Amino acid sequence: MILWVMPDSGAKTMEDYATLVALFKKENPSVDVTVRVFTRNVLWRRVFTLKDPTHEEMPDLIQIPHYWTALLVKAGVAENLSQLDPGLSLTDCLVPLKEHCYQPGTKDIYSYPWWFDLSALHYRADHLKLVSARPEEDLKTWHGLLQICQALREQFGNIPGYYPMQNSDWRGSLSMRSALPCMWSRGLNFFTEDRAATLVGSKEFKEALHDYITLALKEYMPILRERGSLGTIVSGKASMMISRKQGISMFSAKRGMRVCTLPVPAAGDQSAAYLSGMNWFISTLSQHKKEALMFIKFCARPDMQLRYSHMIEAFPAFEEAFEPFISSSPRLQVYKEILPTAHTLPNMIIMGTVMEILKRLLAMCAAQIVEHRFTQASLDRELDMTAKEIEYLLSIYKG
Amino acid sequence: MFDKKSYTLYKFHKQINQSFQDRRELLECALPALRDMFRLDRVYFFDWQQERAILSLRMMCKKEYCMDMQEDISVANEPAFLRQLLQKGVAETTDLSYPALYVLIRWLRPTVELKSGEVHSFMREKVGVLRLERFRKNRVFTDAEIDLIKDLGAEISHNLHNTEIDQAKNQRLSISTALNDLSTIFASSLRLNDGLELILKGIQRYFHFDRVHLYLTNSEGTRIKSVLGVDISGNVTQESGDSLRDEEKQILKEVFESSATYRAKRSVIYLPLKVQRTKVGFLTFDNILSRRKIGYLDFISLQQFATQMALTIDNARLFERVQELSNYDELTKLPVRRYFNEKFAEEIYRAKRFGLSLSLIIMDIDWFKQINDKHGHQIGDWALKAVSKIIRSSLRQTDVPCRFGGDEMVIMLPRTNSEESKVIARRLQERICDVVLPDRNALEPEHLSISQGISSFPSDGTTANELLEKADQALYVVKQHGRGNFAVYREVAEQVQQTSPEEQKEEK
Numbered sequence: 001m002i003l004w005v006m007p008d009s010g011a012k013t014m015e016d017y018a019t020l021v022a023l024f025k026k027e028n029p030s031v032d033v034t035v036r037v038f039t040r041n042v043l044w045r046r047v048f049t050l051k052d053p054t055h056e057e058m059p060d061l062i063q064i065p066h067y068w069t070a071l072l073v074k075a076g077v078a079e080n081l082s083q084l085d086p087g088l089s090l091t092d093c094l095v096p097l098k099e100h101c102y103q104p105g106t107k108d109i110y111s112y113p114w115w116f117d118l119s120a121l122h123y124r125a126d127h128l129k130l131v132s133a134r135p136e137e138d139l140k141t142w143h144g145l146l147q148i149c150q151a152l153r154e155q156f157g158n159i160p161g162y163y164p165m166q167n168s169d170w171r172g173s174l175s176m177r178s179a180l181p182c183m184w185s186r187g188l189n190f191f192t193e194d195r196a197a198t199l200v201g202s203k204e205f206k207e208a209l210h211d212y213i214t215l216a217l218k219e220y221m222p223i224l225r226e227r228g229s230l231g232t233i234v235s236g237k238a239s240m241m242i243s244r245k246q247g248i249s250m251f252s253a254k255r256g257m258r259v260c261t262l263p264v265p266a267a268g269d270q271s272a273a274y275l276s277g278m279n280w281f282i283s284t285l286s287q288h289k290k291e292a293l294m295f296i297k298f299c300a301r302p303d304m305q306l307r308y309s310h311m312i313e314a315f316p317a318f319e320e321a322f323e324p325f326i327s328s329s330p331r332l333q334v335y336k337e338i339l340p341t342a343h344t345l346p347n348m349i350i351m352g353t354v355m356e357i358l359k360r361l362l363a364m365c366a367a368q369i370v371e372h373r374f375t376q377a378s379l380d381r382e383l384d385m386t387a388k389e390i391e392y393l394l395s396i397y398k399g
Numbered sequence: 400m401f402d403k404k405s406y407t408l409y410k411f412h413k414q415i416n417q418s419f420q421d422r423r424e425l426l427e428c429a430l431p432a433l434r435d436m437f438r439l440d441r442v443y444f445f446d447w448q449q450e451r452a453i454l455s456l457r458m459m460c461k462k463e464y465c466m467d468m469q470e471d472i473s474v475a476n477e478p479a480f481l482r483q484l485l486q487k488g489v490a491e492t493t494d495l496s497y498p499a500l501y502v503l504i505r506w507l508r509p510t511v512e513l514k515s516g517e518v519h520s521f522m523r524e525k526v527g528v529l530r531l532e533r534f535r536k537n538r539v540f541t542d543a544e545i546d547l548i549k550d551l552g553a554e555i556s557h558n559l560h561n562t563e564i565d566q567a568k569n570q571r572l573s574i575s576t577a578l579n580d581l582s583t584i585f586a587s588s589l590r591l592n593d594g595l596e597l598i599l600k601g602i603q604r605y606f607h608f609d610r611v612h613l614y615l616t617n618s619e620g621t622r623i624k625s626v627l628g629v630d631i632s633g634n635v636t637q638e639s640g641d642s643l644r645d646e647e648k649q650i651l652k653e654v655f656e657s658s659a660t661y662r663a664k665r666s667v668i669y670l671p672l673k674v675q676r677t678k679v680g681f682l683t684f685d686n687i688l689s690r691r692k693i694g695y696l697d698f699i700s701l702q703q704f705a706t707q708m709a710l711t712i713d714n715a716r717l718f719e720r721v722q723e724l725s726n727y728d729e730l731t732k733l734p735v736r737r738y739f740n741e742k743f744a745e746e747i748y749r750a751k752r753f754g755l756s757l758s759l760i761i762m763d764i765d766w767f768k769q770i771n772d773k774h775g776h777q778i779g780d781w782a783l784k785a786v787s788k789i790i791r792s793s794l795r796q797t798d799v800p801c802r803f804g805g806d807e808m809v810i811m812l813p814r815t816n817s818e819e820s821k822v823i824a825r826r827l828q829e830r831i832c833d834v835v836l837p838d839r840n841a842l843e844p845e846h847l848s849i850s851q852g853i854s855s856f857p858s859d860g861t862t863a864n865e866l867l868e869k870a871d872q873a874l875y876v877v878k879q880h881g882r883g884n885f886a887v888y889r890e891v892a893e894q895v896q897q898t899s900p901e902e903q904k905e906e907k
Contacts, residue, residue, distance in 0.1 A: 049607050052607060223473075
């Protein structure tokens with residue numbers, strides 16, 4: 001059986017999967033499991049060729065962001081898990097994750113939850129103490145965050161390569177996933193309620209994106225610089241980070257460093273977090289559907305959910321494991337407060353495409369910022385064009 | 400005897416000088432080899448986007464494995480680093496706390512581009528960067544090591560060049576195989592529509608497009624007649640040109656004015672289908688949902704295929720036209736007897752197989768010979784045209800009328816019993832009675848009338864000949880009783896049996 005997975009824990013991914021597979025093989029010695037790690041980008045391209053494979057190696061089980069489910073059902077590459085195992089249930093699954101497992105408009109399960117993460121703001125207590133008496137209060141709003149960034153810049157400006165914020169984007173660029181809380185906290189969404197039109201071209205959306213981009217524009221956060229070598233909290237070259245990773249092992253690696261976690265500062269009236277789920281789906285062409293289903297169920301077991309979530313510092317997708325997981329560390333308690341404010345990307349056919357379009361748009365902005373040729377007017381123009389493109393997609397794929 | 404450097408080079412050469420499917424496969428072999436030779440902790444491979452001064456990380460090799468990576472690093476603000484890397488081919492990093500060496504590698508890759516409508520095939524220089532890291536023991540790179548690494552970089556360049564050429568060759572081979580397969584499919588399908596469906600599905604499968612559409616137009620290219628498509632689920636869709644949105648209709652002019660069009664960052668292609676000046680339609684391929692770029696090579700190959708496709712569609716249309724002409728009577732525009740017989744046999748088979756009803760009407764124009772004699776053949780032809788026009792407009796789509804010969808016409812009525820066929824016969828009779836012959840000299844208007852005989856399956860017969868014979872006999876009875884009426888065989892069977900076949904012939 002071949003698994004296509006994403007780098008859940010960066011360079012440690014293969015080691016983590018090796019541990020998981022070893023545990024699976026202990027119970028199922030006759031099943032061979034091969035793991036291939038692909039970036040989201042590569043996987044995005046590859047899922048479209050699953051139906052008519054050109055690769056010699058065909059995957060059986062594939063990890064995907066949960067909002068791709070509708071698309072994969074439409075493309076005919078995902079197996080109907082409800083048909084494969086009529087007993088398969090989502091009863092114990094956390095509520096925000098359920099809708100993303102079904103084919104929209106039906107109760108047929110096509111993908112099954114694996115884990116999820118949740119965005120939050122992490123900050124170094126020792127750094128913030130120098131610029132704010134009550135960081136929890138000052139960091140409640142986006143405006144407050146920018147002010148703290150400015151104060152930190154003044155405080156640590158003499159450290160070479162210092163940035164108040166660490167960039168948590170995988171590519172070291174601007175990331176739509178990091179910008180999403182600014183949109184949601186304004187009560188805004190990608191689409192109108194009936195999902196017939198997009199709000200990407202609206203004034204509020206442009207403002208939301210501008211809030212996020214300000215971090216790069218004012219050089220509070222490095223972009224297109226090497227992650228890991230510049231502006232990290234651990235190295236002392238950054239003081240804060242908005243991230244979906246809990247960062248427990250990373251932050252505790254440095255003795256004496258205390259990192260606190262708060263909800264993402266609200267750019268609008270309310271705080272909002274981005275909940276990003278990862279699901280499994282079985283390829284319709286798989287020759288090992290039974291084994292793949294066994295692996296899915298193995299991963300959904302509370303003990304495995306707990307174990308893997310600790311390994312990659314994400315959250316278990318099922319209630320039975322979620323509660324004990326949250327209780328396992330005092331630093332995780334804050335996520336109880338964050339979870340009710342969580343938003344997800346809708347499970348729509350075009351959602352993955354919309355994120356691809358916006359990712360390219362932000363990559364273009366990042367290059368413009370670095371080359372000092374960014375203007376808000378050009379971004380607004382691009383967003384208007386993007387909105388038209390999304391509406392065209394909506395007209396073809398009806399969501 | 401080899402010295403140590405030559406031996407290392409030879410060893411490395413042997414390791415990576417293989418036939419790789421693509422660049423990724425080559426790097427998965429070369430990076431671990433470098434890691435092991437120089438006891439590196441990590442090796443990275445970047446694509447160098449020279450015009451933007453960005454290093455795009457593609458692969459990382461660490462410990463036992465390699466992994467695809469994705470990270471952009473701008474070096475626009477580091478001119479000293481850039482200068483050193485571009486001039487010397489190697490540069491040591493300035494902002495890492497451990498030894499890391501950048502090595503520039505250049506190679507030529509086959510490229511195909513379209514410039515002002517023309518295809519240009521050439522070799523383009525591609526630049527990559529290797530980064531070798533030692534962070535565990537902080538061992539710096541010696542001059543000898545740097546020298547050797549530069550040579551190994553050159554070896555990788557050489558292999559990247561070969562791999563990319565092989566990849567391009569394989570790609571061309573697989574495309575030509577695909578197009579050959581598609582041509583075979585097209586050639587072997589009997590019906591144009593079936594062939595087109597198979598072709599569109601084939602193109603989608605071979606080239607991995609999200610959607611493929613064929614728009615068929617009139618020969619002037621001013622109106623879309625129909626659209627055949629395959630969606631992302633692989634389902635075939637068919638639409639009439641009238642139901643299209645205005646934007647889609649507006650595309651016509653643009654498509655036919657250019658030889659082919661790339662759209663939306665090469666996610667959409669429009670290919671016009673033309674045979675000399677005759678416009679057949681156009682093809683569209685899109686990856687709008689997946690956002691995957693469509694390569695020039697695919698585009699050019701499809702362009703060549705489109706020419707062949709246009710010719711085939713045009714030929715098929717001509718063939719259909721010829722068939723239409725041979726199956727239809729030129730004067731009345733009704734099917735001819737041969738075509739009718741085929742359809743009749745099929746319908747009888749279907750009626751037997753599924754226990755369905757079927758009726759047949761034979762009719763002729765009353766006093767047709769006299770009309771010809773009195774008014775001339777022109778008026779006779781006019782009468783035939785008028786009657787057949789009424790027949791065509793009065794029947795259902797499933798009914799098959801036919802000009803059997805002279806003024807005799809036959810109508811096959813599938814799924815119709817004798818009572819239902821009487822309704823149709825009455826309707827025809829009433830409508831044809833309203834027709835007045837166009838004779839300026841006539842003192843009184845001369846109305847047309849018809850006589851009709853009806854037989855039904857299976858009560859009156861179970862073969863084509865039986866049904867024709869029975870309907871003909873019923874027609875004879877109508878004629879005996881003054882014409883201008885219709886009769887069902889079953890209802891007049893007794894009267895038929897009293898008449899000899901010779902009498903019937905005489906009457907006709």
